[in-house]
Amino acid sequence: MKDFLDILNRKHMDFKVTPDLFMDIIHESPDITLPAQTAQELREYKSRLTLEKTDKPAVIVGMGTCGLANGAQGVYDTFKEELEKRGIEAELISTGCVGYCAEEVIVDIKLPGYPRLSYARVTPKDVSNLIETTLINHEPVRDKVLGVYHEKSEKRWENLPVINNIPFFKIQQKVVLENCGIIDPENIDQYIVRGGYKGLSRVLKNMSPEDVIEDMLKAGLRGRGGGGFKTGMKWKFARQSEGDKKYLICNADEGDPGAFMDRAILEGDPHRVVEGMVIAAYAIGASEGYIYCRAEYPLAIRRLRKTLADAEKYGLLGDNILNSGFSFKLKIKEGAGAFVCGEETALINSIEGNRGMPRPRPPYPTTEGLWGKPTVINNVETFANVPVIIRRGADWYASIGTATSKGTKIFALSGKVKNVGLVEVPMGTTLRQIVFDVGGGIPDGRRFKAVQIGGPSGGALPESVIDTAIDYENLKEIGAMMGSGGLVVMDETTCMVDLAKYFMTFIMSESCGKCIPCREGTKRLYETLERLTRSYKNENDPEEALLRFQGMVYLERLAKVITTTSLCGLGQTAANPVLSTLHYFRDEYEAHLYERKCPAGVCKELLTYKIDTDKCTGCTLCATKCPVDAIVGERKKAHYIISDKCTRCGQCMMNCNFNAIYVE
C-alpha cells in the first residue's frame, strides 16, 4: 500500500520534499502549495487513514496483550476467513488496547457514512453474525454493542449509547491514551495523521533546547514512574552537566505487579514514546538512547522494533533528523527479569552488562550515569506526555490537574472490581470516583475493603481515605505513593496481613542483596508475618508464641529502619505495604495475633473446616479426597472433620458438590 513517502516523493513534483518540508505538508502548513493531483491524493489518503471517509467497511480488532489473552487472535483469524469466504471487501485492522479489559475482545466496525461502532466480548462464534447483520445489512447486533464513537457522519446508529457516556469512559480524559485502541500501532502514518511528530517538527524548527525545558517546567510535568520528580528539572540538570556525550534512557521495565499502562502505551501507540524521546534528547543534547523493556513484553518489543525502523525511514530518528542537523540513535535493550532494574542506577548497571544492582546517589545519573556520562532516565508514560505538551501548549497542559500535580495519570485498575481496565483521569480525581464510577464497584455484592495503590512500594488505603484527591503529595500524606499507578481493589475476602506477606515475599525475592537493611530486613519482616498467618503444630508452645508477639512488637521499628537506611528506592519503600496495613487494619493483625483467627478467611492454617450436617448427603467424596484421613462418617450420613488431624489443604471443600463444607 502507498504511504506518505510514496505520495510525496513523486517525480512530477517540481521541488524535492525534504524531511522537514514533508512534515509541514502533512500537517498542512499554509505557505506550501502542492500540485493539484498530489494534494488530492494526499487528502484522500488522509481521510482513509482516519477512516473519516471510507469507501469500504473497516473491522478493527483490539489486539493488545489483554485482548490476545482473551482470544483476539481467534476473532481476527475468523474475520479474515469469513470475509474472504463471502468475498466481502473490507479492511481488517489490528489495534492496541482501548483500556476496557473487562470487555475484551473488543471489535470496532466502521461502515462508510456511519460512525465507528464498538462491540464488546466478541468471540469467534459471534463473527459470522456480526458480518451478516452489521457489515451486510447495516444493523447493529444490539446485545454486543459497547457504544458508538462520537463522530460527524451522514448516517447514525439509532438508540445506541455513545461511548464517552458509558460509565467506564465518562470521567476519563484521554490525553496520553488518545490513540490507544483507535489506531493501528504498526502504521506510522496513522500516528502522523493524528498530529504525530508535529511536536517534534515544531521543536526542531522553532525552539531551542532551553525553550523545550522551559515548556516542560511550565507544564509542570512530573515523572510518572513513581517518584514524581519534575521532568523539566531533570532535563535541565543533564543539559547543564558537562560531557562530550550524553545518554537518554526510557525505562520500560514495568515490573510492578498489577501495573500494565506502559505495556499498553508501547503496544498501542509506540511512536508517541519515540517522539517524546527525540524531543527529550534534543533538549538535553543526547546523541544516543536506549529503551530498556522487560522481556516479558514480547509484543511491545516486536512493535518497538518496527516503530524504530519506520521512524528512521521517515527521517524522524537517526542522522540529521528532519533536516535539522540534530542526530539521535535509539536502541532497544531487553531486560532479563529483575524488579530492581526499575531503579534508575540498577537499570544503568544492567545496560552496562552487570548485575542490576543500584549505585549510591549522588552522583545522580544526570551528572554521572551510563558509562559515567550524564544520563536522563524517564519512564514510558512520562515520555508519552511530552509530544502533547509541545503540540497543545504548556498552558493547556498545566490547566489539567491539581496545584502541584499537572496533567492526567493512567491507572491500571484490577482486582475485585467490575470493570477491570486502564483508566486515564486528570490528577485530582478521587479514588472513590475511579473505583466506583469508572470501575463500577465491587462484584458479587461484596463490600469494598481497600485499594492498593503504587504496587509493592505503595500502600493499602481503606474506605475512610478514598475521597482524597489523587496527587503526589496527597497520596504520600495518607501513607501511599503514586508509584507507577497500579490500583488493585480488595473486598472483604482479602486478608490484609496476607497481602502484606505477599508483598514481602515479592520484595524479599527481588531484593538485589547489596545493602543489608533491605536484604535481611525484608526477610525478618516476612518471618514475622509468616508466624502470624501460620499455625504451628503445638499452638501453645510458649516459645513460638513469644516469637510471634516479639515480632509484632518490633514490626514497626524494623519497618522504619529499613525505610530510613536502605540504599535505593526499592528498599526505602519496601516496608510501605506493612506500615500502611498496620496503620489502617491493625485490628486484623491483632485478630491473627491474639485470637489466632483470619477474619477474611484467607490464612488457611488459621481456619477450621466444618461440615454443615444439613447439607451433607454422605456421598463420601470428601473422605476419599482427604489426603490425611481426617474426615469420618458413614455412607449416606453426615460426615465430620477431625480438627486435630486436618491440615487445612481445602481439598474437601474444593471437591464437595453440595457446598456442605465451610470454614470458621
Added chain:
Amino acid sequence: MNNQSIFEAYPRNDASLLIPLLQNIQTEFGYLPEDQLEKVAEHIGIPLSRVYGVATFYNQFRLKPLGKYVIRVCRGTACHVKGSLDILRILESELGIKAGETTKDFMFSIETVACIGACSIAPVIVINDEYFGGLTPKSIQKLIKKFKDKG
C-alpha cells in the same frame, strides 16, 4: 543458527553485550549450559564468576533445561487477591514439583512471574505461549489433566 554464529554476531571484549549474548544462547538451547558460559567468559573477556553472577541474578536465565510445557503462574497482585496461590499449590501437588522445578520426564516446568499484565482475566497462567485465565481450583485440575493426556 549454529553455536559459532551466535558468537560471531557479538564483537569480542564488549561487556555490555553480556546479557544479550546470554539471552541469545538461552533462546537457542532453552537454557544456559555450563560449557557455553565458559565460552561466553572467554569471548567477552571477563571472569567466569562474573558471567555466573549475572546469569543467576536475573530471573530470566536458567541453568537447567526446561520441560516441554512451561507453565508460568502469574503472581501479580490482582492474581493474588483472586487466588493465584491456590492455583500454584494445586499445580505443584498435581505435578509433584515446586515452582522453579521441572518434572523428571521433562514434560512440565513451573515458573512464577511477577505480573504478565493480563489482570482482567486473573488468576491467569501461561502454558508455553497460550493464556488461560479466570482459573478456579477445579478448572486448573481439568486443564492439567488435559495437558497430561496430550503428552
